[in-house]
Amino acid sequence: MTVVCQEPADTARLGGLLASRLKPGDVLVLSGELGCGKTLFTGGVALGLGVDEPVTSPSFVLVRRYRSGFIPLVHADVYRLRSKHEFEDLDLWGEPGVLVVEWGDVVVDFLPADHLRIDFEVADDSSRIVTFSPQGSWVDRLESEAI
16 A cells, blocks of 8 residues: 655644554564655654653654553664664563554564554655555455545
């Protein structure tokens, strides 16, 4: 499934729409170049989960945890990681919530088979092309819960 977001607000809104279908234990794997909307989308997910604090990129701290929503949100940026051990050291599985992993291509082999991959691409007109690629149980979920 592919969605074109003409404006930044559309990217955040798309994240909010997906949030209404998320449950504890869900894993979202985001990929795309710098500045393509991954963190903006995650902010929309957070808003949809009831998080009342601003979402910022975890690039330098690697992980940000948001507990103010009705489902906790763990937001990780694994761009700078070099090994499976560094990924494991992040302790991302400590609380029952939704995990969003930016630059998830780097660690996809260490993630659960059930995850939703979301690719972001910047089009020539600066719109964002967002492609959802369901893995595992997400195949059936996306078909029955269209965004």
